[in-house]
Amino acid sequence: MTGLAARPVPVPDALSAPFWQAAARHVLTLAQCAKCHEVTLPPDLTCPHCHTIEPDFAFVPVDGTGRVRTWTVIRRSFLAGFENPFVLVDVELDGHPDMRLVARLLDGADAPLNIGTRVVVEFEDIAPGVAVPAFRLEQEA
Amino acid sequence: MSGLFKARNQVALVGFAHSKATRKPGRPLGVTALETARAAIADAGLTPHQIDGFVSSPLLPTTGDHAVEDGISTVTSNWLARHLGLDPAYVVGFQGIGQITGSLTLAVNAIASGAADYVLFHRALHLPPGKYNDNSLTEASGAMQWMAPMGFFGAMPAIALAYNEYCQRYGATREAMATLVCEARKNGSRIPWSAWYQKPLTVEQYMAEEMIIEPMCRLDADMPVEGVACFVLTSAERAKDLPHQPVYVSGYASGYPTKNRAMLHWTLDDMMHAGEGLSTRLWESSGFTASEIDLPQLYDGFSPFVYIWLETLGFCKRGEAHEMILSGGIDSDLPGTLPVMSGGGAIGNGRMHGVPQMLECYLQLSGRAGERQRGNVTTGLACHSTPHFGGAVVYSNDPS
Numbered sequence: 001m002t003g004l005a006a007r008p009v010p011v012p013d014a015l016s017a018p019f020w021q022a023a024a025r026h027v028l029t030l031a032q033c034a035k036c037h038e039v040t041l042p043p044d045l046t047c048p049h050c051h052t053i054e055p056d057f058a059f060v061p062v063d064g065t066g067r068v069r070t071w072t073v074i075r076r077s078f079l080a081g082f083e084n085p086f087v088l089v090d091v092e093l094d095g096h097p098d099m100r101l102v103a104r105l106l107d108g109a110d111a112p113l114n115i116g117t118r119v120v121v122e123f124e125d126i127a128p129g130v131a132v133p134a135f136r137l138e139q140e141a
Numbered sequence: 142m143s144g145l146f147k148a149r150n151q152v153a154l155v156g157f158a159h160s161k162a163t164r165k166p167g168r169p170l171g172v173t174a175l176e177t178a179r180a181a182i183a184d185a186g187l188t189p190h191q192i193d194g195f196v197s198s199p200l201l202p203t204t205g206d207h208a209v210e211d212g213i214s215t216v217t218s219n220w221l222a223r224h225l226g227l228d229p230a231y232v233v234g235f236q237g238i239g240q241i242t243g244s245l246t247l248a249v250n251a252i253a254s255g256a257a258d259y260v261l262f263h264r265a266l267h268l269p270p271g272k273y274n275d276n277s278l279t280e281a282s283g284a285m286q287w288m289a290p291m292g293f294f295g296a297m298p299a300i301a302l303a304y305n306e307y308c309q310r311y312g313a314t315r316e317a318m319a320t321l322v323c324e325a326r327k328n329g330s331r332i333p334w335s336a337w338y339q340k341p342l343t344v345e346q347y348m349a350e351e352m353i354i355e356p357m358c359r360l361d362a363d364m365p366v367e368g369v370a371c372f373v374l375t376s377a378e379r380a381k382d383l384p385h386q387p388v389y390v391s392g393y394a395s396g397y398p399t400k401n402r403a404m405l406h407w408t409l410d411d412m413m414h415a416g417e418g419l420s421t422r423l424w425e426s427s428g429f430t431a432s433e434i435d436l437p438q439l440y441d442g443f444s445p446f447v448y449i450w451l452e453t454l455g456f457c458k459r460g461e462a463h464e465m466i467l468s469g470g471i472d473s474d475l476p477g478t479l480p481v482m483s484g485g486g487a488i489g490n491g492r493m494h495g496v497p498q499m500l501e502c503y504l505q506l507s508g509r510a511g512e513r514q515r516g517n518v519t520t521g522l523a524c525h526s527t528p529h530f531g532g533a534v535v536y537s538n539d540p541s
């Protein structure tokens with residue numbers, strides 16, 4: 001945490017509460033439809049795959065690895081609470097084609113990035129009991 | 142709907158007025174809107190009491206902390222009609238993104254169906270005091286919880302992500318974007334009501350600008366302004382009795398997201414995919430093909446949108462828009478080019494949404510562009526927003 005203004009915290013609702021509860025434990029989950037078993041994020045009132053109005057989403061853990069589809073370096077954020085510059089990455093999660101998540105990359109503004117660069121989820125604790133997903137470059141094995 | 146638009150060339154633009162696009166309006170937006178509306182009605186050779194339809198799109202396009210007040214920060218069709226002292230039969234507003242093309246379809250359909258005979262179509266853009274985009278949000282609920290807590294906020298980062306994917310995939314350079322932005326500013330510098338009138342930009346100036354959301358700089362976004370544009374529409378039949386060459390609506394198409402993603406997560410693939418559908422519908426609806434459009438006017442609220450529209454509408458091959466632009470392919474002063482920014486666009490006029498594109502089609506096709514008049518222009522195309530969250534309209538000055 002820095003001396004900046006507070007970062008915005010997510011306000012869980014009936015649909016999203018299980019996601020943020022898992023995030024607080026540093027576990028990334030996706031919303032899995034009870035009818036067709038496909039996953040999505042964010043959870044919606046219907047399933048975007050089978051369009052049931054009773055998706056009864058279960059939030060299933062994923063390992064949070066993926067590859068960078070694209071990125072941007074934010075040198076001037078329009079939102080209070082972030083120290084500039086920082087990197088946003090758009091990550092396609094392994095095993096879930098087209099399931100993409102935009103979050104911060106925690107390796108600094110000069111991190112070497114290309115389309116396809118491997119990353120893994122890491123959580124930022126932004127308030128007591130509140131953590132949000134971010135990414136870090138995957139270490140070479 | 143599929144196939145040719147049933148009202149093809151049966152509804153026409155017959156007059157217009159445009160206020161100054163300005164950073165210092167000095168009076169309430171509603172007053173400017175009333176003055177501009179009266180001027181447009183007179184330009185069409187009509188009187189206010191003949192107007193029986195009002196159509197607009199009142200969204201205030203800021204992300205900052207601003208209240209919405211009719212007549213001050215927005216002007217709805219209801220407000221405008223009431224303050225003109227009228228009681229029109231047909232008053233509607235378009236809700237959503239792609240405001241200009243979306244609301245225009247409401248006006249066209251109203252006239253084609255007979256719901257209204259003469260429609261006043263307007264867009265009033267307010268420049269709120271204080272910071273346009275800065276937001277002091279401390280709690281993110283609803284759709285925002287999936288973006289802001291992760292540092293993802295505002296449209297510019299969303300566009301920068303898609304644009305960088307384009308750059309990485311196709312090798313687009315900053316020089317190509319400099320060429321595009323300077324082309325917009327060159328044309329805007331020739332338009333008296335533009336916020337950039339007599340203020341062209343050089344490639345050197347663009348390249349010296351620091352990137353704020355890589356690979357985008359401040360000049361890749363249109364500058365927020367206050368301004369009002371009004372158009373009058375009527376049937377092709379009624380247009381025969383009016384003073385100006387009518388400009389007919391040949392067809393239109395829109396596109397909307399089909400993927401479930403965070404609110405502003407607009408990916409390059411989603412935009413291109415939606416664009417394929419929009420493009421197919423547009424050419425079916427209008428009865429034209431891309432090669433038959435003399436004057437495409439492509440939306441540039443964020444400069445990378447022009448690449449997406451050029452490619453998705455079929456004006457060049459996928460991945461080649463940046464090369465076409467860099468090699469002078471859109472230069473409005475060279476013969477044989479495709480002058481897609483000849484009206485200056487949003488970057489060359491200020492944030493008037495899709496108005497500059499629509500207005501340039503109207504002015505050139507009606508022969509009213511004055512010193513900027515181009516020869517041999519019979520078909521035009523004006524689009525707004527993106528192919529996956531907006532639309533495009535085809536115009537012609539030949540009703541046959």
Ligand SMILES: [Zn+2]
Nearest residue numbers: 033036047050
């Ligand atoms: Zn399902």
